Amino acid sequence: MFDPDVFWATLKIMLNARGILILLAGTVIGMIFGAIPGLSGVTAMVVLIPMTFGMDPVTAMLLLGAAYGAATYGGAVPAILINTPGEPPNAATVLDGFPMSQKGKSGTALGAAATASTLGGFIGLIVTFCFIPLLAKFVMAFSYPEFFMMTLFGLSIIAVLGEGTLLKGLAAGGFGILLSCVGYDPMTSELRFTYGIEYLWDGIEVVPALFGLLAIGEVMDLLVKKKPIADLKSGPLKGAGVLSGVSATLKNLFLVARCSGIGTIIGAIPGVGGTVAGFISYMHAKQTCRNNENFGKGDVRGVIASEAANDAKEGGALLPTLAFGIPGSAGMAVFLGALTLHGIDTGQDIFIANLDVVYMLLISMLGCHIVAAIIGLSLADKMALLTKIRPVLFAPILFLVCLIGSFALRNSVGDVIVTLLFGILGYEMRKFGFSRIALILGLLLGNMAEISFRQTLMTEAKLLGFFIRPISLTLFLLILVSVILPFIQSYRRRRINEE
Amino acid sequence: MKSEEKIFMIFLLIIILLMIFLSFNYSGGSQILPLASGIFSALIVGFLVIMSFSSKIISFYQKFETKSVLSEDVLNVDEKKREISVIAWFSGCTAAIYLLGFLIGIPLFLFMFLKIWAKESWLLSSVLAVVVLGVVYFAFISILRVPLHSGILLSY
Numbered sequence: 176m177f178d179p180d181v182f183w184a185t186l187k188i189m190l191n192a193r194g195i196l197i198l199l200a201g202t203v204i205g206m207i208f209g210a211i212p213g214l215s216g217v218t219a220m221v222v223l224i225p226m227t228f229g230m231d232p233v234t235a236m237l238l239l240g241a242a243y244g245a246a247t248y249g250g251a252v253p254a255i256l257i258n259t260p261g262e263p264p265n266a267a268t269v270l271d272g273f274p275m276s277q278k279g280k281s282g283t284a285l286g287a288a289a290t291a292s293t294l295g296g297f298i299g300l301i302v303t304f305c306f307i308p309l310l311a312k313f314v315m316a317f318s319y320p321e322f323f324m325m326t327l328f329g330l331s332i333i334a335v336l337g338e339g340t341l342l343k344g345l346a347a348g349g350f351g352i353l354l355s356c357v358g359y360d361p362m363t364s365e366l367r368f369t370y371g372i373e374y375l376w377d378g379i380e381v382v383p384a385l386f387g388l389l390a391i392g393e394v395m396d397l398l399v400k401k402k403p404i405a406d407l408k409s410g411p412l413k414g415a416g417v418l419s420g421v422s423a424t425l426k427n428l429f430l431v432a433r434c435s436g437i438g439t440i441i442g443a444i445p446g447v448g449g450t451v452a453g454f455i456s457y458m459h460a461k462q463t464c465r466n467n468e469n470f471g472k473g474d475v476r477g478v479i480a481s482e483a484a485n486d487a488k489e490g491g492a493l494l495p496t497l498a499f500g501i502p503g504s505a506g507m508a509v510f511l512g513a514l515t516l517h518g519i520d521t522g523q524d525i526f527i528a529n530l531d532v533v534y535m536l537l538i539s540m541l542g543c544h545i546v547a548a549i550i551g552l553s554l555a556d557k558m559a560l561l562t563k564i565r566p567v568l569f570a571p572i573l574f575l576v577c578l579i580g581s582f583a584l585r586n587s588v589g590d591v592i593v594t595l596l597f598g599i600l601g602y603e604m605r606k607f608g609f610s611r612i613a614l615i616l617g618l619l620l621g622n623m624a625e626i627s628f629r630q631t632l633m634t635e636a637k638l639l640g641f642f643i644r645p646i647s648l649t650l651f652l653l654i655l656v657s658v659i660l661p662f663i664q665s666y667r668r669r670r671i672n673e674e
Numbered sequence: 675m676k677s678e679e680k681i682f683m684i685f686l687l688i689i690i691l692l693m694i695f696l697s698f699n700y701s702g703g704s705q706i707l708p709l710a711s712g713i714f715s716a717l718i719v720g721f722l723v724i725m726s727f728s729s730k731i732i733s734f735y736q737k738f739e740t741k742s743v744l745s746e747d748v749l750n751v752d753e754k755k756r757e758i759s760v761i762a763w764f765s766g767c768t769a770a771i772y773l774l775g776f777l778i779g780i781p782l783f784l785f786m787f788l789k790i791w792a793k794e795s796w797l798l799s800s801v802l803a804v805v806v807l808g809v810v811y812f813a814f815i816s817i818l819r820v821p822l823h824s825g826i827l828l829s830y
Binding site for chain 2: 211214218222340342343345346349350352353355356360362363365367368391395398399400401567568571572574575578579582583586588591592595598599602603606607608617621624625628629
């Protein structure tokens with residue numbers, strides 16, 4: 176399938192002056208859209224698509240690929256600095272990224288995120304294009320039982336989150352799943368828990384809830400306690416440890432490779448989503464790394480794991496989009512739309528008739544990771560200063576940004592009110608040690624779990640259907656291991672301490 | 675903090691129990707997940723509520739957890755006052771945006787919050803309010819062309 180002549184010709188297009196300028200513009204726009212809560216790589220592409228009408232398809236893919244690829248790293252910046260993931264897939268980054276900022280190590284976290292994103296993006300794209308036939312077979316083997324097990328896998332991370340106690344984490348996760356039932360039943364269209372409010376028919380939108388729980392909850396805490404995000408005793412931010420973040424990532428290359436592999440595979444499965452990839456990689460890192468007591472309290476490996484998986488998933492997501500015309504995510508659906516607008520058909524033919532477009536997507540996403548890393552690393556220490564600003568100046572602005580971001584998603588005032596309500600809930604949960612991430616996971620995955628569970632029951636007729644398919648059974652065993660393992664580790668640690 | 679935490683958990687339990695009660699009205703398949711997740715959460719929150727009333731159960735259960743089961747964070751009187759006022763200000767801001775729209779609600783809230791709540795200078799409060807309004811207008815209206823909510827009072 177690899178055609179060196181077409182590849183070099185495409186690379187030349189990207190490396191001429193116009194190509195570099197478009198790559199730079201796409202990357203910067205993508206980073207800005209990713210970093211503003213409420214906007215995303217998808218929004219960036221939607222805004223940019225009209226600008227590509229006058230371009231040829233290859234150049235159009237250069238601009239769109241760069242914008243979309245860079246947005247994921249952009250989303251890590253607010254996740255680390257202000258506990259607000261720019262995009263839902265960055266949610267796992269807040270687990271260790273924000274505690275690092277609170278300790279005055281935001282530069283290290285930003286440096287690690289930039290490096291892990293670049294490496295993850297590289298690995299994801301290269302693995303995808305090297306193993307297209309193998310991955311395609313794996314993706315095609317996925318059906319309802321496997322989807323259900325994947326969502327269960329995502330939910331099982333609640334057991335290892337480490338934010339608050341296990342009991343409160345499970346309570347928050349269960350409540351999140353209950354809230355995910357609000358609105359139309361996805362199978363029968365029966366209305367549930369809507370109390371006559373039309374806004375609730377579509378259910379509770381995850382992004383406003385996410386902004387409320389994480390960002391506004393944190394903003395309220397900053398104002399109540401009147402202290403900046405970073406601990407002022409942690410010393411000056413000069414240099415801000417950006418290079419130590421880079422070196423920490425390079426020291427954990429095997430972890431980056433493993434998490435990128437997880438991200439690529441999950442990204443290739445349509446409908447599972449990048450958020451699951453981030454959380455499963457985080458769980459994998461926490462369970463397999465030595466000296467894991469600091470996970471959840473500001474361990475750089477937590478940032479590395481989630482960011483590597485986040486960016487690697489984009490490579491994986493390209494596979495079903497290009498090979499089968501099945502978009503794996505909202506971003507890929509927009510890509511598919513852009514390809515159609517430019518008269519390009521997806522499916523097997525794209526690898527024959529429009530190989531240059533495929534290569535351009537690949538190299539623009541690779542190129543944007545390099546540009547994003549250079550920009551991210553050079554600005555990291557400046558961005559880290561945000562954590563030292565007096566909260567009275569910074570917190571109300573962040574609150575307003577969250578409200579506008581929530582509104583901009585669907586132009587709905589209801590989303591603004593939901594953001595405020597979840598903000599108050601998030602603040603109270605934070606105060607009383609309930610895991611907010613567990614609630615988000617429940618809210619995010621509950622719906623997906625319900626659909627795949629009931630579809631399995633309809634197609635396989637009984638519960639046994641979950642355990643007779645090899646991938647589904649393997650995933651089930653992995654879930655059991657990942658839930659039981661922390662308890663065994665904790666028991667062993669206690670015994671060692673006692674001895 | 676313990677009494678506040680108890681109230682929070684009892685409130686959460688009541689909401690969950692209400693949702694479980696409502697779930698019985700839904701047809702077969704539609705009630706599976708609400709009932710399963712509701713009963714699961716109700717059992718855990720119920721256990722937490724019981725635990726918050728009994729120090730014996732807390733000390734027994736604490737052996738299985740590394741972190742304290744009940745929150746140990748205590749707010750002082752000033753912080754409690756600020757907590758209530760911040761919630762009131764944020765709710766007021768959301769109401770102002772709903773009634774007057776983003777373009778009036780944002781500068782109004784920002785200026786008043788900085789001047790009255792944070793006791794910042796007139797100059798800083800006004801400059802920040804105008805700058806933020808300018809950025810919002812430029813980014814969301816000029817570039818992204820998002821039709822920002824204009825307020826239910828002003829849309830007639």
